[in-house]
Amino acid sequence: MRRLHFSDPDFEARFAALVSERRDTPEDVEASVRDVLAAVRAEGLAAVLRFGAQFDGVELDEAGLRVTPEEIEAGAAACAPEVREAIAFAAERIRTYHERQRPADARFTDTAGVEMGWRWGPIEAVGVYVPGGRAAYPSTVLMNAVPAKVAGVGRIAMVTPPGKLQPAVLAAAQAAGVTEIWRVGGAQAVAALAFGAGPIAPVDKIVGPGNAFVTAAKRRVYGVVGIDALAGPSEIVVVADGLNRADWIAADLLSQAEHDPAAQSILITDDEAFAAQVEAQIEVQIATLATGAVAQASWRDHGAVIIAPLDQSPRLVDALAPEHVEFAVADPDALADQVRHAGAMFLGRHAPEAIGDYVAGSNHVLPTSRAARFSSGLSIYDFIKRTSFVKCDAAAFEALGPATVALAEAEGLPAHARSAALRLGQGAQES
Incomplete structure (x- = not known):
């Protein structure tokens, strides 16, 4: 973790270094992904099944590739009741939020007598990648599939690495209306969605997060299909005054640090004593987290505390263009209204980023790596397209x-x- 003081003569240089810091996942994957994509494009299902055995250690045949409706129903039923209730609660809030984004068609005649306009229509087929491995991500299912359903996408094909399907993921798929689920992960899943592979028909767009292999594969198939974005490590900036509880702010910073050793958590505050309290709380809380090793590496290597006047925070946030920013201050709107570049903003002491990840209703699929300068989070607009007309x-x-x-x-x-x-x-x- 580094500490920067606004009053230091080298502040601007050190802050510029922080802004430009690269946090790419240190994996040399391009060659491997290129070979996987070429094989799936040429061989189809045979290559998908071969790579599943090679990379995931799971032998499947064509019959076992698809998750049956009975398996979805049984898995969802096995989900703990309180989790199913939370999933239903979140799904309804996400649905309501995204329904408000629906744009209107237009038709008008200009002064030359030319009739013009546009109409919106949904993408026909979308693939949703849902990570597997050490954790279940029902929120990923909801955040990607519910807006697609709201947009009117006719076919949503979900892919997830083979292995035990978590009940919460299946319950989320059921709540989102996903009925097509395939046991395939990694670059081969992206290839199957892009090119088609046996019973997996190709889609028109691929959305959803994944590891470096998935991201590299999405980059390479762009143009054959659309993609949502190229996601990098998670980011959070918390702008907080000294009137906050230090343990709350520490937990907020760790909520992103626990995602990935390359994640970045930054505190901006004008109170140096409060900053020290937050730092101490971070060390206390890391020791209690099951994800502590990951969070510790993230905070150690990429965390930062910036001591600066709060009226400088909008400028600093804009330069960072972070995925998430919290304004835990008395008048959050006064600062947030000055920010142009952020994936999502959370305003007030009782609006931690975690509620945005799950139940607020806004989408948690957000631009990273300073992409908030030119892009937005996932929305209904990612699942519809506009056609113009002239008469x-x-x-x-x-x-x-x-x-x-x-x-x-x-x-x-x-x-x-x-x-x-x-x-x-x-x-x-x-x-």
């Missing part, structure tokens, strides 16, 4: 045709020019 009668075309011819000729495209020129003056011949 001209003869009079409207006469208003647009001459300029079309002039521009086409200026660009050296005679067929374009002829396409318009042939219609000029032909309105009387319309049938």
Whole structure:
């Protein structure tokens, strides 16, 4: 963990180094992913099954690849009642939030008499990647699948690494309306969704987080299919005054540090004594966490405490462009209103980032690695597309045709020019 003081003469240089710090997962995966994608594209299901045995240690055949409706029902039923209730609660809040994002179609006639507009429609098929391994992620299912359902996506194909399917994940799939689940993970799952593999039909877009292999595979199949984003390690910035409880703020910082040794947690405060209390609390809490080793590595290698006037925090947050930012201050809106670059903001002492991960209703799939400068979190807009239209009668075309011819000729495209020129003056011949 490093500590930066706004009053230090080298503050700006040290802060710039913090902003530009690379936290890529240290895995050389590109060559491996390239080979997996090529094999699945060429061989289809045979390659998917082979890589599942090689990388996941699970031998499957075509019949065992799909999770049956009976398995989904039985798994969901095995989920603890209080967890099922929480999943239903979260799903409804996520659904309600994303329904408010639905855009309107438009149709209008301009002063030249040209009828124009746009209409929105859902993507036909979407693949959702849900990580497996050491933890179950029902929230990943909800945050990716519920907005897709709200958008009207007709087919949602969920993939998750083979092995024991956690009841909470199956309960979340059921709550989100996902009925197509495949036991396949890693780069081979991304390849199967992009190219198709046996019974796994290709999709039009792939969303959902994964490890470095999954991210590299999504990068390589982009263009064949759409993707949501290239997710990096988690990030949080907490802007807090000295009137907060130190244990609350420490827990907020650790909520991201426990994700990944490359995650980054940053405290900005104007109270040095409070900062010391938070640092002490972090050490106390790390010792009690099952994820303590991961959190310790993250905090040690990438954590930071910045002592600075709070009125400087919007500028600092904008430079960091973090995935999450909390404003745990008396008047959070006054600071948050000045921020342009953040994936999601949490306002007030009782709005920890954790509620955004699960039940607030806003999406927790957010831009990382400073991508908040130019992108947004997952939303209904990731699952719909806009088609424009133009309708001209003869009079409207006469208003647009001459300029079309002039521009086409200026660009050296005679067929374009002829396409318009042939219609000029032909309105009387319309049938």
